[in-house]
Amino acid sequence: MTWFISITIGVLVATGAYLIMQRRVIQVILGFSLLSHATNLMIVASGWIGDGLTPILRLGRGLKPDAYVDPLPQAMVLTAIVISFAVTAFLLVLALDVYRKFGTDDLDKIRRLKG
Amino acid sequence: MSAILPLPVVLPLLTGIGLFMIRHRQDLQERLSIASLAANLVAALVIIRAVSGGEMLFHRMGMWPFPYGIILAADRLTGTMLILSAAVVGACVVFALGYLAKNERRDVFHPLIHFQLMGIQGVFLTGDLFNLFVFFEVMLISTYALMSFYYNLDQLETAFKYTCLNLIASAFFLVGIALLYAQVGTVNMADIALKVRELGPRPLMVLTAFVFFFVFSMKAALFPMHLWLPSAHAISPTHIGAILAGVLVKVGIYAIIRCATLIFVGPFERLQPIIMGVALATIVWGALGTLPQTSLKRILAYSTINQLGYIAFGISLLSPLGMTAAVFYIVSHAFLKSSMLLGAGLNQKLTGTVNLDEMGGMMKKAPYASALLLVGFLSLAGIPPLNGFFSKLFLLQAGFIKGFYLTTGLALLMGVVSLYYNFTTYQRMAWGTGGAEAGEASPIMYSSVSFLAAFAVIFGLGVSWLYRWSELVSAQITQPDLYISAMRSAF
Numbered sequence: 346m347t348w349f350i351s352i353t354i355g356v357l358v359a360t361g362a363y364l365i366m367q368r369r370v371i372q373v374i375l376g377f378s379l380l381s382h383a384t385n386l387m388i389v390a391s392g393w394i395g396d397g398l399t400p401i402l403r404l405g406r407g408l409k410p411d412a413y414v415d416p417l418p419q420a421m422v423l424t425a426i427v428i429s430f431a432v433t434a435f436l437l438v439l440a441l442d443v444y445r446k447f448g449t450d451d452l453d454k455i456r457r458l459k460g
Numbered sequence: 461m462s463a464i465l466p467l468p469v470v471l472p473l474l475t476g477i478g479l480f481m482i483r484h485r486q487d488l489q490e491r492l493s494i495a496s497l498a499a500n501l502v503a504a505l506v507i508i509r510a511v512s513g514g515e516m517l518f519h520r521m522g523m524w525p526f527p528y529g530i531i532l533a534a535d536r537l538t539g540t541m542l543i544l545s546a547a548v549v550g551a552c553v554v555f556a557l558g559y560l561a562k563n564e565r566r567d568v569f570h571p572l573i574h575f576q577l578m579g580i581q582g583v584f585l586t587g588d589l590f591n592l593f594v595f596f597e598v599m600l601i602s603t604y605a606l607m608s609f610y611y612n613l614d615q616l617e618t619a620f621k622y623t624c625l626n627l628i629a630s631a632f633f634l635v636g637i638a639l640l641y642a643q644v645g646t647v648n649m650a651d652i653a654l655k656v657r658e659l660g661p662r663p664l665m666v667l668t669a670f671v672f673f674f675v676f677s678m679k680a681a682l683f684p685m686h687l688w689l690p691s692a693h694a695i696s697p698t699h700i701g702a703i704l705a706g707v708l709v710k711v712g713i714y715a716i717i718r719c720a721t722l723i724f725v726g727p728f729e730r731l732q733p734i735i736m737g738v739a740l741a742t743i744v745w746g747a748l749g750t751l752p753q754t755s756l757k758r759i760l761a762y763s764t765i766n767q768l769g770y771i772a773f774g775i776s777l778l779s780p781l782g783m784t785a786a787v788f789y790i791v792s793h794a795f796l797k798s799s800m801l802l803g804a805g806l807n808q809k810l811t812g813t814v815n816l817d818e819m820g821g822m823m824k825k826a827p828y829a830s831a832l833l834l835v836g837f838l839s840l841a842g843i844p845p846l847n848g849f850f851s852k853l854f855l856l857q858a859g860f861i862k863g864f865y866l867t868t869g870l871a872l873l874m875g876v877v878s879l880y881y882n883f884t885t886y887q888r889m890a891w892g893t894g895g896a897e898a899g900e901a902s903p904i905m906y907s908s909v910s911f912l913a914a915f916a917v918i919f920g921l922g923v924s925w926l927y928r929w930s931e932l933v934s935a936q937i938t939q940p941d942l943y944i945s946a947m948r949s950a951f
Contacts, residue, residue, distance in 0.1 A: 365624075377627045384634035391642035418641060421590050425634055428597045432630075435604055436623055443616050455617065 350390050357383035370440040370450040374433060381429035385422045392418035461510055465519040465532040467503045468542055468581040471496060476574035483567035490557060493570040497553055500577070501546040508539030514936065516943065518587070518950040526951045527651040533587035533947060536933040537787070541584040541714055544791060548706040548798045549577050551908045555802050556699040558902035559809060569609070576602035576703070583711050587947065589640070589723070590647045592715065593633050596679070600626050603708065607696045618695040622688050629678040629685075636671035643668070650947040653722050653940055661726040669727035672719050673735065680712030682772055683741035686765050690749070693761035694814070698805025701757065705764045706798030710790055713771055720775055721783065721937045728778065735776040740867055742769030747877040750885075756804045756814045759885050760797065763840060766878060767793050773871055774855050777862050784934040785854035788927060792839075792847040792919045799912030800836035803829065806905050807889075810898045816885065820894025828906065830890050832913050839916045841882035842875055847919035847926075854927065 357379050364376025392415030400416035444450050475496040479489050510517060517534040534542075553573055560566050579599025586592050604626075608619035641647065643665065644655035659665055678685040689709070693701045720728045720735075728735070746766025753759045771793070774786030806829050807822060808814050822830040839846035852875055859868030919926050936942060 370620075373624065377624070377631075380627070380631050381634075384631045384638070387635060387638040388641070391638040415645070417647075418638075421637070421647075424590070424594060428594070428630075431601060432597070432604075432623070432627060435601060436620070439604075439608065439616060439620055439623070442611065443620070446611075446613070446616075455613075 347390075347393070350386060350393070354383050354386050354390070357386065368452050370443065370452060373452070374436045374440060377436070378429065378433050381425070381433075385425055385429075388418045388422050388425065392416070462517040462519040464503060464506055464510075465517055465534055465585060466521070468500060468507070468546075468585060469532075469578055471500055471503065472574040472578035472581065476571045476578065479574065480568075480571040483571070486566055489567070489570055493553065493574070494550075494557075496574065497546070497550040497577075500581075501543075501550055504539070504542040504546040507534050508536075508543055510534075511536055511539045512932075514932075516946045516950075518947055520951060526948060527646050527648045530591050531587040531648065531947065532585045533649075533943075534585060535943060536929075536936050537714070537717065538584050540787065540791060540929075540933055541710070542581060544710065544794045545577065545580045545584070545707045548794055548912070549573065549580070549703055551912050552699040552702050552706075552798065552802065555702070555805070555905050555908040556697075558905035558908075559697070559699060559805060569606070572602045572606050573703075576606065580707055580711055584714060587649050588647055589649055589652060590637060593630075593637065596633070596711075597630065599708070599711065600630075603700075603704075606700045607692065609697050609700065614691075614695045618691045622692055625678065625685070625688050629675050632671055633675045636668055636675060639664070639668040639671065649718070649723055650944040653725070653944055656724060657726060661730050665724075666727045666730045669719065669724035670731060670734070672724065673716065673728075673731060676712045676715040676719065677738060677772075678712070680709050680716060680772070681742075681765055681768055682712075682738050683745050683765075683769070686742060686745065686768075689765055690758050690761040693764065693801070694755055694757040698757075698801060698808065701761075702798040702801040702805070705760070705801050706794045709764065709768055710794055713768065713775070713786075713790060716772070717775055717783070717786070717937065720778060722940045722943055725940060732776060732778055736773065736864070736867060739769050739772035739776050740870055742766070742772060743871055743874045744769075747874040747881070750878075750881040754815055754817060756807065756816055756819070756885070756889060757801065758814075759816075759881065760800055760804060763878070763881070764797055766874070767797065767840075770852065770855055770871065773867075774858060777858055777864070779858065779862050780934050780938045781858040781861060782855075783938055784927070784930045785851070785858045787933045788854055788930040789851040791926065791930070792851050792916070795912050795915035795919070796836055796839055796848065799909055799916065800833060800840070802905075802909045802912065803833040803836060806901055806909055807833070809901045809905065811894075812899070816888040817892060818894045819889050820892025821890070822894075822898070823890040825898035829901070829909075832906075832909050833889070834886060835913045835916050837882045837886045839920070841879045845920045845923075846916050847923065848916070850920065850923045850927070 361376045361380035364372045397414035398412050400413040482489050511534050519532040521530045579595050582595030604619055604623045608615045644652055681689040746762050749762035750759045771786050771789045774782045810826050839848035842849045842852050856868055
């Protein structure tokens with residue numbers, strides 16, 4: 346499973362980086378949101394144990410902390426998701442404003458408009 | 461006593477929410493905003509009084525035992541930074557009362573500034589690395605909104621650039637946390653420090669430390685991640701620019717200090733050549749960058765980059781003396797640079813321009829406003845007995861004692877460049893002949909600029925007092941065991 350996660354992170358980062366370097370504002374924003382997914386996956390992976398159980402203690406299984414996946418990174422990722430959601434929403438509003446004012450979402454054209 | 465620690469976070473949060481609810485009643489909103497900032501300053505004074513003797517305060521959020529859960533912590537460094545943020549942000553908000561015309565979107569300005577203050581003070585108080593990330597984001601998201609305040613093209617573009625750069629930095633911050641958590645399995649700063657020391661400076665740990673240094677140097681505008689700063693300073697409204705220069709970049713510096721003295725002591729010793737190189741490049745770039753500029757605000761922005769380089773140089777010496785000089789520099793620069801940016805805004809309000817040649821002859825047109833800037837420029841140029849002279853003196857002394865003759869010599873050389881640009885800038889502004897006429901500005905703006913500029917003189921004349929305090933701060937933070945054992949024994 347580890348190799349699968351690593352490849353997924355790699356693909357997400359590569360796609361995100363490619364999109365960030367595009368000219369249209371919306372592509373840049375999508376690129377950032379892919380990048381944040383990659384980092385979130387990386388945090389989840391940092392608490393990963395190969396065949397760990399879901400971190401919910403059940404009666405009868407006994408207390409074996411090593412058998413469970415570390416739940417803390419998952420809690421941290423929840424926070425990180427909310428934050429990236431908020432920032433993406435802000436960026437979208439910003440992009441919408443730029444579009445309404447200048448009738449384009451092309452970063453090169455916006456730069457030319459500024460002169 | 462430690463129960464007061466959540467106050468600098470909770471008070472701005474509640475104030476921000478409350479002010480947003482009464483946004484249609486501007487007079488009431490302004491009064492409440494100022495009252496809350498005053499209470500915040502009092503809280504910071506109480507905290508610094510409690511930690512000045514050398515003991516530390518800790519407060520558990522959620523009552524978890526030691527390495528788990530979020531812990532708020534305050535030592536002398538935290539106390540110093542809290543005073544700094546409370547005073548500078550307070551003065552900038554007072555300035556904004558005079559600066560913003562009646563219907564200039566004041567309704568959202570006050571709530572946002574309180575959310576920003578919450579983020580800033582949260583960063584200073586938290587003892588938990590992931591919580592540090594969260595407070596960084598709270599601070600940044602309000603800054604994005606404040607930067608695009610007037611919604612014109614320049615501001616939208618600057619805000620977009622700043623947001624994108626910070627998103628990259630945030631992604632790396634999370635990567636750093638993932639790398640660190642995979643190695644040590646904890647996010648409590650004292651606990652991380654213990655585990656990092658056990659593991660030693662192995663390559664992966666040095667890489668992790670470098671990721672964190674990269675992230676924080678982006679916030680602190682160190683080379684090569686400084687490119688956002690000049691346009692952010694020049695384009696944002698003056699009071700936001702002053703908070704950026706006075707406090708926000710210091711938040712990045714504060715995080716670097718915590719990394720260097722507490723979290724990554726071993727790995728940072730390995731990274732020392734890189735950090736010192738970055739610091740020197742920042743000094744050189746900032747000093748030379750001022751030369752072709754014609755806008756007063758842009759010159760001040762490049763000079764901020766220059767000064768941040770000096771602060772980073774002090775940290776990169778990794779010696780108690782270097783840290784003392786850095787702390788001294790942080791405190792004096794925060795008051796000095798925010799007073800100068802507000803002064804530039806005052807002149808902009810008077811003449812309607814920030815272009816030096818158009819301003820020309822301010823000495824005659826607006827004697828008091830240009831005298832306030834003169835204090836700042838003399839101090840930046842390093843003329844005794846103002847504080848800018850002593851900041852550089854202590855830094856160069858620390859560098860020479862540590863034996864870095866060549867690098868410290870280069871820093872000294874750039875001091876000469878800064879002498880040159882400060883004098884020519886003031887000359888063009890104050891003595892030339894420019895077309896711009898001077899108008900009126902409200903006395904409230906003068907008073908807040910004077911309040912901040914007064915510290916340049918106070919810290920210069922009372923230099924031994926501030927230096928002794930910096931020494932105390934440095935003595936405490938360069939012994940990470942004090943912090944770790946205090947946090948462990950507190951719970």
